[in-house]
Amino acid sequence: MKKIRNLIIFSLIITFFANINFVYCQTEYNLTIQVKPYDPSVSDVRGAVWINPPRTTVELDTQLTFEAGTQLYISAGVATVDIMCSYGEGIIYYTFASWGGDWPNDVNESSGSIVMDSDKTLIVYYNEERNCPTAPPAETPDITSAPTSPPTPIVTPASTNPPDQLGDANGDTVINIVDALLIAQYYVGLEPEYFILPNVDVNCDGSIDILDALLVAQFYVELISEFSGCTQNEYTLTVEVEGRDPNIPNSDGMVFIDPPNDHIVAAASYTYEEGTVVRAYSLGSTPPPPGLLWQSASFEFEGVAGSTFSFVMDRDRVIKVIFRTY
Numbered sequence: 001m002k003k004i005r006n007l008i009i010f011s012l013i014i015t016f017f018a019n020i021n022f023v024y025c026q027t028e029y030n031l032t033i034q035v036k037p038y039d040p041s042v043s044d045v046r047g048a049v050w051i052n053p054p055r056t057t058v059e060l061d062t063q064l065t066f067e068a069g070t071q072l073y074i075s076a077g078v079a080t081v082d083i084m085c086s087y088g089e090g091i092i093y094y095t096f097a098s099w100g101g102d103w104p105n106d107v108n109e110s111s112g113s114i115v116m117d118s119d120k121t122l123i124v125y126y127n128e129e130r131n132c133p134t135a136p137p138a139e140t141p142d143i144t145s146a147p148t149s150p151p152t153p154i155v156t157p158a159s160t161n162p163p164d165q166l167g168d169a170n171g172d173t174v175i176n177i178v179d180a181l182l183i184a185q186y187y188v189g190l191e192p193e194y195f196i197l198p199n200v201d202v203n204c205d206g207s208i209d210i211l212d213a214l215l216v217a218q219f220y221v222e223l224i225s226e227f228s229g230c231t232q233n234e235y236t237l238t239v240e241v242e243g244r245d246p247n248i249p250n251s252d253g254m255v256f257i258d259p260p261n262d263h264i265v266a267a268a269s270y271t272y273e274e275g276t277v278v279r280a281y282s283l284g285s286t287p288p289p290p291g292l293l294w295q296s297a298s299f300e301f302e303g304v305a306g307s308t309f310s311f312v313m314d315r316d317r318v319i320k321v322i323f324r325t326y
């Protein structure tokens with residue numbers, strides 16, 4: 001009987017230590033975050049991922065270790081990389097596309113929570129959008145060759161346009177009869193030495209001809225006050241905000257409109273020149289300690305929900321920021 005009792009105690013002790021050992025082996029799990037696409041020939045800067053805890057932007061493609069049961073808040077951000085293009089400096093935007101791997105939430109939401117109850121691998125897919133100048137920069141007059149520059153105008157017109165504006169064929173910041181003459185010279189094939197091509201098609205009909213020279217002359221003598229054929233339209237972007245509760249501490253959706261890269265927490269409107277590319281993007285938000293409410297935000301743009309949009313202002317547009325409480 002005593003032997004049996006000792007055997008039971010021995011078994012219990014073995015079981016106890018086996019459990020201790022089991023628990024010990026499972027106290028930590030690894031989190032790996034991978035980013036796609038990754039083009040090391042461009043830069044080692046890519047999208048950024050925010051993790052809380054430890055409330056930091058982590059190195060990507062590295063492994064982090066957390067205690068079992070740790071709840072993490074993770075948000076995929078955006079990154080920009082400056083590059084050299086054929087016609088000068090450009091920029092690459094890396095914007096969030098979707099989550100993959102062991103992401104347990106909506107893959108289209110840039111942020112969410114996970115619980116570290118096993119080793120996990122998260123994959124962040126980014127959109128890569130290259131913005132390069134499509135034309136060489138406008139020529140500027142060579143001030144080192146003053147002796148051969150066009151004659152200095154005798155009369156300064158009452159009305160002037162800003163530098164590098166339509167009508168200022170030689171880039172001397174005034175629009176006068178010299179500019180009209182230079183356009184006329186160009187039209188007859190004389191190839192004037194100081195001639196800024198983007199400034200001279202003042203009626204925007206696609207050709208540089210005697211009509212442009214006449215219009216510049218008319219501007220000079222104040223028969224016209226602007227080159228109306230090239231007036232750029234302006235359009236309004238209206239930003240509507242829905243569901244934001246300012247009474248919730250930390251109710252910060254981290255959504256931005258760029259330009260001007262404003263952090264949106266209230267309704268707003270912006271005016272852009274026609275053709276301006278506008279980006280609306282979300283960085284997610286940082287939740288408060290467990291047990292408290294918080295809000296995140298995403299967009300609804302022309303019937304489509306999402307966290308990142310890029311669009312051309314070719315008409316008045318409306319984008320809605322929708323806050324959700326968690």
Ligand SMILES: [Ca+2]
Nearest residue numbers: 168170172174
């Ligand atoms: Ca001029």
Ligand SMILES: [Ca+2]
Nearest residue numbers: 201205207212
């Ligand atoms: Ca023209």
